[in-house]
Amino acid sequence: MKRSFAIALNTFKETIRDRVLSVIVVFALAMIVASLWLATISLEQQARMMKDFGLTAVTLFGLVVAVFAAGNLVRKELEKRTVFFIFSKPVGPAQFIVGKFLGLALTVFLVVLGMGLFLFLVTWLVAGDASGSVLLATLLIYVQVVVIMAVTVFFSTFASAILSSVLGVCVFIAGQLSHNVLSLTRLGEGEALKALSWVVFIAIPNLAAVDAKPSVVGEGSIAWGQTSLWLGYLIAYMIVALLAASWVFRRKEF
Amino acid sequence: MLRRVLLVLTFVVCALGVVGYQATRPEKGSSSPRVFVPSAQFFTDFSPSFRTTIADAYWLRTVQYYGEHVNGDRQFDSLWPMLDLITRLSPRFVRPYRFGAFALLDGGRADLGYELLKRGHAANPDEWALLTHLGMFSYQYGSSPDKDVIAAEWYQKASELPDAPEWVGRVAARLLVKGGERQKATMQWAQVYGVGDQYSRVQALAEIDKLLPVDPAARQREVASLAEFVPGELFDEFSRALLGGD
Numbered sequence: 001m002k003r004s005f006a007i008a009l010n011t012f013k014e015t016i017r018d019r020v021l022s023v024i025v026v027f028a029l030a031m032i033v034a035s036l037w038l039a040t041i042s043l044e045q046q047a048r049m050m051k052d053f054g055l056t057a058v059t060l061f062g063l064v065v066a067v068f069a070a071g072n073l074v075r076k077e078l079e080k081r082t083v084f085f086i087f088s089k090p091v092g093p094a095q096f097i098v099g100k101f102l103g104l105a106l107t108v109f110l111v112v113l114g115m116g117l118f119l120f121l122v123t124w125l126v127a128g129d130a131s132g133s134v135l136l137a138t139l140l141i142y143v144q145v146v147v148i149m150a151v152t153v154f155f156s157t158f159a160s161a162i163l164s165s166v167l168g169v170c171v172f173i174a175g176q177l178s179h180n181v182l183s184l185t186r187l188g189e190g191e192a193l194k195a196l197s198w199v200v201f202i203a204i205p206n207l208a209a210v211d212a213k214p215s216v217v218g219e220g221s222i223a224w225g226q227t228s229l230w231l232g233y234l235i236a237y238m239i240v241a242l243l244a245a246s247w248v249f250r251r252k253e254f
Numbered sequence: 255m256l257r258r259v260l261l262v263l264t265f266v267v268c269a270l271g272v273v274g275y276q277a278t279r280p281e282k283g284s285s286s287p288r289v290f291v292p293s294a295q296f297f298t299d300f301s302p303s304f305r306t307t308i309a310d311a312y313w314l315r316t317v318q319y320y321g322e323h324v325n326g327d328r329q330f331d332s333l334w335p336m337l338d339l340i341t342r343l344s345p346r347f348v349r350p351y352r353f354g355a356f357a358l359l360d361g362g363r364a365d366l367g368y369e370l371l372k373r374g375h376a377a378n379p380d381e382w383a384l385l386t387h388l389g390m391f392s393y394q395y396g397s398s399p400d401k402d403v404i405a406a407e408w409y410q411k412a413s414e415l416p417d418a419p420e421w422v423g424r425v426a427a428r429l430l431v432k433g434g435e436r437q438k439a440t441m442q443w444a445q446v447y448g449v450g451d452q453y454s455r456v457q458a459l460a461e462i463d464k465l466l467p468v469d470p471a472a473r474q475r476e477v478a479s480l481a482e483f484v485p486g487e488l489f490d491e492f493s494r495a496l497l498g499g500d
Contacts, residue, residue: 176303219345
């Protein structure tokens with residue numbers, strides 16, 4: 001574990017200095033500020049517009065940061081051949097994957113939390129609405145994004161960086177449509193189609209089971225029991241994805 | 255030098271082409287004033303996590319759409335589909351019900367405005383403003399012979415909500431009088447007296463005085479029956495003012 005943390009720290013230092021990351025974050029903050037302009041034509045619905053569009057920006061930019069950084073995470077080490085240097089030390093593939101993942105997870109945490117705090121402050125200062133639910137929703141968004149990051153790391157162990165990132169985005173979209181796949185399992189006529197739909201339903205992460213955004217804008221409230229269960233499911237999914245990535249990585253020949 | 259001039263020239267021509275193309279689009283745009291509005295079910299199925307964001311985006315489009323047409327052709331063909339979509343995706347978003355009902359009125363569709371408000375009330379039963387709008391729509395645009403009483407009932411419901419202002423109860427009482435519901439009107443005025451400020455009390459006493467029978471015995475009986483609407487500490491003063499004596 002100590003070795004994984006050393007790799008994580010190194011990955012964190014490396015990714016946090018990435019200029020592309022800074023550009024994306026600045027762009028995301030600009031988008032949040034742009035929601036101020038949208039709010040002016042909303043007929044006194046400033047706080048709602050800012051929170052809703054702001055959280056959508058946090059989700060989408062958090063996703064972009066996560067998938068593109070995760071797609072490169074392992075690939076870069078392989079292309080630069082630094083992986084050989086790492087494996088010359090007593091470090092296993094699983095420790096390497098977990099270390100890289102934790103380092104990037106910390107970077108993405110700072111990025112997403114930074115955007116969430118910025119949104120919270122802007123909403124507070126401009127619309128006078130200091131709702132802590134914005135920060136809570138940001139944390140739930142972070143968990144979703146980290147799950148997609150783990151899946152992208154898995155893809156990056158056998159696919160190119162770009163392909164892994166694109167697949168990561170596809171899994172995010174599929175995860176939003178999880179319930180539609182479930183409908184297919186009920187509507188499918190052939191047993192084979194039903195079985196296939198079940199496999200897809202189980203394989204893709206269910207990202208839409210709980211959503212904090214509507215509660216932030218006054219549409220119902222968060223059911224804590226359901227949310228805790230969902231978080232547990234997502235953490236388990238993340239562990240499975242990382243273990244699968246380690247397994248594929250172990251089978252690679254260096 | 256010639257190469258540089260050619261490059262600059264190419265840039266200027268292309269830039270003018272780009273700007274010119276876009277600048278002439280509004281004139282060549284579709285003459286149909288309709289806005290593309292998919293069904294709410296589509297968004298609920300395909301982007302459940304972003305349904306409120308989509309509702310907000312359509313809300314901004316609705317405000318723009320209304321602004322574009324209210325001082326122009328006053329054709330609001332897309333208004334109802336947009337409001338329907340917004341309120342189905344985000345049922346607790348109150349503003350679209352209130353704004354939408356009056357915007358639909360501008361388009362000559364008081365019936366749809368009323369339906370929208372009813373849907374808003376069903377999703378937000380604690381919003382007194384929606385109930386007063388329902389009362390106003392019933393009174394102003396209702397076709398039923400009992401429209402005054404129906405309107406009064408909406409106002410009565412609104413007056414029972416904790417944050418409703420005092421005038422709501424007074425409007426309900428006046429509408430009951432207008433609808434010929436003497437007994438209900440008396441009770442409503444008594445309620446106004448019980449919870450209202452000094453102004454409301456003066457108004458209530460004057461109105462109840464007009465509604466009560468002239469016969470002293472009948473009058474006394476009726477005042478006594480209003481005890482349940484006026485708190486005990488106020489009831490003595492209330493009955494003295496209506497029946498006279500000490």
